[in-house]
Each structure stands twice: as structure tokens, then as C-alpha cells.
Amino acid sequence: MSTDSRPFIEIKDLEYVYPLEGGEQIKALQGVNLAMERGEFVALIGPNGSGKSTLARHFNALLLPTSGTVRVDGLPTSDPRHLGAIRQKVGMVFQNPDNQIIATTLEEDVAFGPENLGIPPDEIRQRVEAALAAVDLLDYRLHPPQMLSGGQKQRAAIAGALAARSSCIVFDEPTSMLDPLGRRQVMDTIHQLNTAERLTILLITHSMSEATLAQRVLVMDAGRIVLDGSPAQVFSQVERLRGLGLDVPPVVEIAHRLRGWGMELPSSILTVEQMVEALC
Amino acid sequence: MLIQVENLTHVYAPGTPFERVALRQVNLQIAAGEQVGILGPTGSGKSTLAQHLAGLLKPTAGHVLLDGVPVHSAPRDHRLQVGIAFQYPEDQIFEQTVFREVAFGPRNLGLDEAEVTARVRWALEMTGLNSEVMSQRMPFTLSGGEMRRVALASILALRPRVLILDEPTAGQDPQSRRRLLERILTWQEETGLTLIIISHTLEDLGHTLERLVVLKGGQVVADGPTRHTLSDSALLNAVGLDMPEPVKLLQTLRQKGRKVRTDLVSAAEAATEIAHVWGLPPPPGPSPRRGGEEGRGA
Numbered sequence: 001m002s003t004d005s006r007p008f009i010e011i012k013d014l015e016y017v018y019p020l021e022g023g024e025q026i027k028a029l030q031g032v033n034l035a036m037e038r039g040e041f042v043a044l045i046g047p048n049g050s051g052k053s054t055l056a057r058h059f060n061a062l063l064l065p066t067s068g069t070v071r072v073d074g075l076p077t078s079d080p081r082h083l084g085a086i087r088q089k090v091g092m093v094f095q096n097p098d099n100q101i102i103a104t105t106l107e108e109d110v111a112f113g114p115e116n117l118g119i120p121p122d123e124i125r126q127r128v129e130a131a132l133a134a135v136d137l138l139d140y141r142l143h144p145p146q147m148l149s150g151g152q153k154q155r156a157a158i159a160g161a162l163a164a165r166s167s168c169i170v171f172d173e174p175t176s177m178l179d180p181l182g183r184r185q186v187m188d189t190i191h192q193l194n195t196a197e198r199l200t201i202l203l204i205t206h207s208m209s210e211a212t213l214a215q216r217v218l219v220m221d222a223g224r225i226v227l228d229g230s231p232a233q234v235f236s237q238v239e240r241l242r243g244l245g246l247d248v249p250p251v252v253e254i255a256h257r258l259r260g261w262g263m264e265l266p267s268s269i270l271t272v273e274q275m276v277e278a279l280c
Numbered sequence: 281m282l283i284q285v286e287n288l289t290h291v292y293a294p295g296t297p298f299e300r301v302a303l304r305q306v307n308l309q310i311a312a313g314e315q316v317g318i319l320g321p322t323g324s325g326k327s328t329l330a331q332h333l334a335g336l337l338k339p340t341a342g343h344v345l346l347d348g349v350p351v352h353s354a355p356r357d358h359r360l361q362v363g364i365a366f367q368y369p370e371d372q373i374f375e376q377t378v379f380r381e382v383a384f385g386p387r388n389l390g391l392d393e394a395e396v397t398a399r400v401r402w403a404l405e406m407t408g409l410n411s412e413v414m415s416q417r418m419p420f421t422l423s424g425g426e427m428r429r430v431a432l433a434s435i436l437a438l439r440p441r442v443l444i445l446d447e448p449t450a451g452q453d454p455q456s457r458r459r460l461l462e463r464i465l466t467w468q469e470e471t472g473l474t475l476i477i478i479s480h481t482l483e484d485l486g487h488t489l490e491r492l493v494v495l496k497g498g499q500v501v502a503d504g505p506t507r508h509t510l511s512d513s514a515l516l517n518a519v520g521l522d523m524p525e526p527v528k529l530l531q532t533l534r535q536k537g538r539k540v541r542t543d544l545v546s547a548a549e550a551a552t553e554i555a556h557v558w559g560l561p562p563p564p565g566p567s568p569r570r571g572g573e574e575g576r577g578a
Contacts, residue, residue, distance in 0.1 A: 020421055047453040048425030095424065095451060096368060149322050173424075176450045177368075179321040179480035180522040206453055209525070247454035250525035250547045257551035261560040272529045279554070280536050 007035035008200050013068035016054055028054040030223040039198040043211035046220030047245040052204045056170045060090035091161025095173040097153035106156055107141040113164035131162035135189050151182025155189055168200035208249040212270045232268045251275050283310040287342035290328050302328040303498045313472040320495035321520045326478045330444050334364040363440030365432050378430050379415040385438045403433035406463050425451050442474040461488050511543040526550035
């Protein structure tokens with residue numbers, strides 16, 4: 001069923017309605033269209049309540065469309081026969097890693113996914129070892145997960161998805177609760193998995209600086225994707241983003257303000273290094 | 281002095297293989313009406329200190345005094361002067377509607393229903409939630425960021441004298457984050473509230489608070505004006521915190537021989553400084569951005 005010619009994630013006219021008590025409804029997604037290729041690293045930003053997490057939960061059929069279609073590697077999520085395959089292909093890492101840690105040692109926790117897929121024990125061992133090595137936690141394999149730091153726990157959750165051989169990981173604000181060191185570790189790991197393992201990545205974040213690390217940035221507002229482009233394209237729309245309640249990275253803001261003073265600066269400036277180069 | 285922390289030491293699970301010293305000989309004084317940020321990496325003891333300030337933990341050694349009275353052993357009314365919102369506030373939500381959730385605390389204080397209603401409205405609006413729309417919603421239909429704000433509103437509705445916020449803006453979009461901090465700071469200035477914000481993100485604290493206390497390994501390693509701390513690269517490196525981007529930019533420019541100030545934390549201040557040093561003429565008409573409010577958190 002899967003063909004390489006179509007996008008890995010293909011979403012058409014997706015609508016999702018949360019039912020409320022008393023017959024009220026909340027339209028969380030109102031017509032989302034999106035195609036993501038294999039190996040793409042996409043950041044998803046937007047104000048609170050704009051539908052980011054609702055959209056992300058459609059990537060592995062945690063939610064099913066009220067109308068429209070979501071296909072993962074060609075498989076429609078609304079067909080229950082594909083549920084197992086879709087959940088194996090797309091892993092999820094949430095904001096609070098404590099909510100998805102279940103075992104008493106790190107390696108058992110990482111082995112949980114492949115065990116449930118019915119993989120033979122020898123292969124599970126190999127997969128767990130490779131997954132822990134990929135997130136640089138091999139030395140901690142026998143540690144109780146709750147004794148790890150926040151950044152280590154998030155990397156443990158990533159290892160769980162790797163051990164299940166997911167080819168896409170959806171991250172829902174994975175760094176919100178982490179300190180700068182933990183954030184760097186997780187972002188380095190995400191970057192590494194995308195470049196070295198060609199993993200497809202969707203990263204939901206409130207950090208505009210993190211979003212600049214992706215190849216493509218999507219902006220959601222009120223259940224729709226309203227901007228879609230490279231980080232430089234999206235963050236050049238300073239006024240538009242402000243209007244949506246979003247910020248731009250500090251360096252982009254400084255460049256924007258300096259342009260207001262009449263300074264000529266390239267629109268591609270996203271980092272301190274690029275800004276220094278333009279100024280000196 | 282409103283809050284006095286004297287030689288506070290806290291040891292978790294003493295005498296077991298899991299024994300861990302979370303705070304060592306911490307000394308700290310906070311005056312009424314101060315706004316203080318407590319900053320430090322994971323495991324530095326921030327949240328343990330916050331719980332001590334609220335009287336929720338018993339010191340292994342040392343004292344935490346509120347108005348001269350040890351807060352842990354003080355009567356309930358004394359302890360209730362300190363409100364604390366935890367790091368994962370959505371864990372504390374249990375009621376069926378947003379209104380009842382926020383009303384729970386004030387009702388337990390024995391306030392009459394009109395006062396309870398007024399406080400719930402005020403508290404929801406403080407956190408940027410529309411009280412009309414939100415009051416009858418079930419908490420579990422809210423987004424993650426909205427749930428956090430409901431949990432914060434339930435603390436605000438108690439009108440504490442000392443408000444401790446543990447990572448208050450995690451999971452909030454940038455504008456909600458900035459507005460939330462601004463409303464709390466305005467309220468703080470109007471009422472003389474003592475505000476203590478625990479965080480590891482410099483972006484949040486950067487230009488909002490007057491004083492920063494930096495913790496590492498359970499000890500206070502710095503305590504002083506925010507601007508000073510956030511431009512101290514040696515200190516930030518030592519505790520594993522990232523320098524704010526505007527400071528990083530200014531310091532790099534300075535290393536390249538440009539005579540810029542390096543202690544400017546907000547993007548607005550940094551841009552103005554660069555414009556001056558580069559000798560740019562002032563922009564025509566009103567300034568390129570409306571400064572003030574927006575400059576603060578940018």
C-alpha cells in the first residue's frame with residue numbers, strides 16, 4: 001500500500017470537532033491541508049488553543065478526522081485495520097515525559113514498544129541498545145527512569161520511539177519543562193535523528209529560536225495553517241506573527257527594529273552569528 | 281524582613297541509599313513587596329526552596345520565617361498568606377467546571393458567594409481568560425496552556441500576600457506569556473504583593489524582575505540585580521544557563537571592537553544601542569515599534 005511517490009503525511013480538508021456537554025461543539029481544526037515528505041523537519045507554532053496538539057494527535061490516529069482524510073505513508077488513519085501499522089510508523093513525545101514512562105529500568109521502558117510488536121527477544125535487545133546509543137543514554141540503561149533528569153527522560157521517550165522503528169516522531173512541546181542544558185540535549189538529538197537517520201520530524205514549540213532550526217515552519221491560528229515556509233520566510237513576517245500573538249526570535253526582532261532605523265539588513269538573518277556578520 | 285531563610289538545609293530520604301541533599305545552608309532575605317526571580321538548572325533546589333517558602337516542607341536544619349514565625353509549624357491562617365502554583369498545575373485540577381475549580385479556594389475561606397464570584401471573575405481575567413466564556417467549560421476540554429492558566433487563577437483567587445510561581449509560563453505562547461507576567465507585575469505593584477518566580481528560562485525573567493537569586497547544587501551562587509546577573513557570562517556558564525540572545529549579540533560585537541554596552545537584555549534596548557553606536561539617525565515619525573509594553577518581553 002505504501003508508495004514512495006506520495007508524501008509521508010498527507011492531510012486533506014481535515015476538520016475536527018470536540019463535542020461538549022449540552023450539544024455544544026468546539027471546532028478545533030477547520031480545513032487543514034498539509035503534505036510532509038519523508039525526512040522533513042517541520043516546526044509547528046501558534047498561539048494557545050490554535051489546534052497544534054489536536055493536529056499532531058491526528059498523525060498517529062490518537063484522534064480521527066470528523067471530516068477530511070489523514071494518510072500516513074499512504075494508509076488512511078480512519079481505517080482501523082491500519083491502526084497498528086500507523087502507530088508503529090509515527091511515535092509521539094509529549095511535554096511531560098513522566099506521563100509516558102512506565103517501567104522500572106530505562107532499558108525495560110525502551111523495550112516496551114518492541115515487546116508489544118511481538119519482536120523476538122534477541123532483536124529487542126539489539127534495538128534497545130541501538131536506540132539508547134542514538135540518544136546517548138547507553139550508560140544509563142539500568143537506571144530507574146524516574147531518577148533521570150528532565151532532558152534525559154525526554155531522550156528516553158525518544159529512544160522508545162526509535163526502538164519501535166518509527167520513521168516519524170511528533171514532538172509536542174518536548175522542551176517546555178526543561179532547563180537550557182536539557183533543551184540543548186533534546187534539540188541536538190532531534191537534529192541528529194533528522195540528519196543521520198532521515199527521521200521525519202514534526203516539532204510543536206513555543207520557542208521561536210527552536211523553530212528556526214527546522215527546514216520548514218508552519219503557523220496555526222484558529223484551527224487553520226495560516227503561514228507555511230522556510231524559517232527565514234516565516235519570521236520575516238514580523239507584524240503578521242505579532243498579530244497572531246506570536247513573537248519572532250530576539251535576533252530577528254533586533255534586525256527588524258534596525259531596519260526601522262534605516263539600516264539595510266538581509267531578510268535571512270536568524271542567528272547571532274548571521275547578525276554579527278551583517279553588522280561587521 | 282518579611283521572609284527570612286536562615287541556614288536552610290534540606291535532605292531528601294535521609295539515611296537511605298537515595299539520600300540526596302537538595303539545599304545546603306541557604307540564606308536569603310526577601311522584603312515585603314519585592315519581586316524576586318529564582319533561577320537555576322534542573323536539580324539545583326529551586327522547587328524545594330519554593331516549597332519551604334510556602335511551609336510545605338520541614339527543614340532538615342535551619343529556619344524559614346514569615347513575619348518572624350517559622351512558616352512550616354505556623355497555624356493554617358499564617359501559612360495561607362503564601363500562595364504557590366506548582367510546576368505542573370494541571371495536576372491540581374479536579375472540579376467539573378472552570379468556575380467551580382477557581383471558586384474552591386475562596387469558598388473554603390468561608391467567603392460569601394458574591395465575593396467568591398467576584399474573585400473568580402477577577403482571577404480568570406488576570407490570567408487572560410474570558411470569564412464569561414470559560415466559567416462553564418469543563419477543564420478537560422481546555423488546551424494545555426488554558427488549563428495552566430485556570431490552575432494559576434485558582435491560586436490568585438485566594439489573594440495571597442506572597443505569591444510563588446514555579447515555572448508559570450511553560451507551555452504558554454509568547455504573547456500570553458508576556459501579558460500574564462505584565463498583569464501579575466501590575467497587580468504586584470498596585471497591591472504591594474511579594475512575588476517570587478521560579479524559572480530556568482531566562483527569556484521569561486530577563487527584563488521583568490528586579491532581583492535574581494541563582495541556585496546551583498542547592499546553594500545560592502548569586503543574588504543581585506537582574507541586569508547584572510544576566511550579562512555575567514562566567515556565572516551563566518558555570519551554572520549551565522544560556523545567555524539571552526541580545527546580550528550574546530552585544531558581547532560578540534564588543535569582542536569585535538564595537539563600543540556597545542553589553543548589559544542590555546531586551547531586543548528593543550539592544551537594537552537602540554546598536555543604532556546609536558552605528559550612528560544611525562533616529563527613524564522618521566514614531567519609533568519603529570511601539571516600545572514599552574512590547575519591548576519588555578521581546
